[in-house]
Amino acid sequence: GKEHWPRGEEAVWKSALRDVDADSPAIIKSIVNHVQTSLARQAYNLDDLGAYQAAALSVRDNLLVNWNETQLSYTRKNPKRAYYLSLEFLMGRTLDNALLNLGLKEQYRDSVKKLGFSVEDILDKERDAALGNGGLGRLAACYLDSGASTELPLWGYGLRYKYGIFQQLISPEGNQLEAPDPWLENSNPWELPRLDVNYEIRFYGHADRLGDGKGIWQGGQEVLAVAYDVMIPGYGTKTTNNLRLWESKPKRGFDLNSFNAGNYEAAVASSNSADAITSVLYPNDHTSCMYRIGKELRLKQQYFWTAASLADILRRFKQQGKPIRELPDFVAIQLNDTHPTLAIPELMRILLDEEDLNWEQAWSIVTNVFFYTNHTVLPEALEKWAVPLIEHVLPRHLQIIYDINLFFLQAVERKYPGDRERLARMSLIEEGQPKQVRMANLAVIGSRKVNGVAELHSDLVRTTILKDFVDFEGVSKFSNVTNGITPRRWLDQCNAELSDLITKTLKLEKEVWLKDLFKIKGLLEFTEDAAFRKEWWAIKQRNKERLAHYVQTTLGLTVRTDAMFDVQIKRLHEYKRQTLNILGVIHRYLTLKALSPAERKKTNPRVVFFAGKAAPAYYIAKLTIRLIVNVARIVNADPDTKDYLQVYFLPDYSVSLAEVLIPASDISQHISTAGTEASGTSNMKFCLNGGLLLGTVDGANIEIAEEVGESNVFFFGHLTPAVEDLRYQHLYHPVPLQEKCPALHRVIEQISAGLFNDAEVYEPLLNTIRQNDYYLLSDDFDSYIAALAMVDEAYQDRDEWIKKSIRTTAQMGKFSSDRAILEYAESFWNVEPVTVKKK
Ligand code: Z15
Structure with a gap:
């Protein structure tokens, strides 16, 4: 009977199921093919989740083609590349974004409809990739979208947390409760495991100085960093960039631990083992580690991620056969807050201990490769790491940090002889019990440029927390890049009706104004048009009703929409x-x-x-x-x-x-x-x-x-x-x-x-x-x-x-993240767009 037949149109399913050269449209064939092969499911009991997974795999096939061509053209053209190091990437969902960026949304809508599904219901089955806390992590996600959309050779590097930001529950009394977010439970169609791309990362052990600033670091624990790649499609371009996320694995296979879901904080802090490193995103926003438990694990996350990313960047650079001193001509690394600051002593370690450069050569490379973005002036958010902890976990890096500090303070002393208070303020080391390493100071002196994220904030950075550094190094190193947001996700995707109205009103292709957001200024002349205002308002009203519907169905509460x-x-x-x-x-x-x-x-x-x-x-x-x-x-x-x-x-x-x-x-x-x-x-x-x-x-x-x-x-x-x-x-x-x-x-x-x-x-x-x-x-x-x-x-x-x-x-218009990322590319990185030809 009918109940044994798939949903949707019988003829469409039949022809797609029959065989590969059936005359059904390519998208339908590809979805049905993934249902049968990748998912190993039958059309007869396919639910919305299965349909989401099959559609996602089919979209992924498209992305992969573009991804490969993009990477190939980067390898061929060998442009200077930029890398965005962020401990957080708050990506949200991917399918809708990928469909819109590929320009395939309507075709998929029709295809899944013929197969008996609604595209909205399918999109709703996807879980958020919530590998971030808030603004800083979402900014990183917007920048990746904009980097690909403006055709910049820009990769992201982060961690593949097994658990993203906790799920928030509210108890009957009104208290927040935290539950783990096992977002990878249903397998993730958007990542490509690269088990062959892996690096050994060392912790603990002992470090010896060899003179001339060089050293040797041995022993301790070695952990494997394994790459997982997430494709980042540009809007209306073939460019598909990469977000590489690292997973930690034990080098030898018996070092397992279990995640204790009962006590979130304790679970975060619990284990010393290899897989613990990338098990959970730290849920503290604006709080440096110093008052928190589990701080050793957080330090290990930071080093694990920066060391793996640098090793990968250097391996890619070296494949081109260029001498190491040319690194700054081919690589720019943006540090998203101080979280990746250990990359500075890590690159010094590689250049000194492994590449055999002298201190001046190494420091000159380092200070031309890194760029540091500050995101807060709140004192409690400025990262400091206890010296004994760094000494224990990263003994060689502590030596290097002390050496950097010595040379730096000597230079400060030459400029301001006898100004001991200034030396104490600028030192990388804060005196106290215990002594602490000031990560912002390290990030500043190890970087080519430092920026804040809005004009007022950048002024405050220059006049308060980094004033001494501005005095010492000159103001031109300290600038501003006002943040931005991607208008694709934050208008076209979340408010499709408004986007359509804008397109219709401006009489422009939406690809035009979504890539040059200043063009929406053209709406100004319609403020006096009563019919336009009516449409504008009606869309706001429908968006309110959509929200009210969400509240009704999730919380059972009736919101008045008038x-x-x-x-x-x-x-x-x-x-x-x-x-x-x-x-x-x-x-x-x-x-x-x-x-x-x-x-x-x-x-x-x-x-x-x-x-x-x-x-x-x-x-x-x-x-x-x-x-x-x-x-x-x-x-x-x-x-x-x-x-x-x-x-x-x-x-x-x-x-x-x-x-x-x-x-x-x-x-x-x-x-x-x-x-x-x-x-x-x-x-x-x-x-x-x-x-x-x-x-x-x-x-x-x-x-x-x-x-x-x-x-x-x-x-x-x-x-x-x-x-x-x-x-x-x-x-x-x-x-x-x-x-x-x-x-x-x-x-x-x-x-x-x-x-x-x-x-x-x-x-x-x-x-x-x-x-x-x-x-x-x-x-x-x-x-x-x-x-x-x-x-x-x-x-x-x-x-x-x-x-x-x-x-x-x-x-x-100003607040498009395309504008922001191009400011980074032009005024900091000196990285130019690379056009990947459409076939
Ligand atoms: C974070 O989300 C931000 C700053 C931080 O220092 C940390 Cl740890 C997390 C936010 C800022 O609070 C917000 O104003 C800004 O827009 C955002 O970063 C992106 O720059």
């Missing part, structure tokens, strides 16, 4: 001030409660969404989640207010969830204490999708306002230069909260009084504000509330709001 959608989604951190947002929500709730029903009716209904993960050991951040969840519970259940205010904490924030949330937002919040958010990149994503920005004068918010016009953003709060002084006032001239900010005091006392359950639980969180209020909530609260009121008012004038929305999208 309200303003207000979104704050990012890692939980005190500096990002989710607490300010939830306190503002409570303020709104209390204000609504005090209004008469008639007055309430005049208010602008608002739905506030939060999502984000807290580091498992970050107590205050976890308390903030708990408060948000409990506020949501009380507020959403209150019949007086529920038509005007709803609050949701969406668990398990991810790239895929961002792709649903961002297109649905009317307003998004980027409200860090001034001077703390280096750039931010989700701010760019929201604005590109026509969401307005409510933010502080911080990071890339400033440049967004410059581009879209200040009248189209909502700014509030103190500016960066005021922050230091305000903190000083908090410490030495504290004013009671009740006097300083009565509105905030009232909110806090309501929490304390138990309005949101479990009064005592929140005291440590509330005390951070009552006590020294380091992140200045009490200084910014009033202007925050005023800004929220302005947002409400602006939203009432619907036509004007839509115009703001269009103007915002239209002027986001």
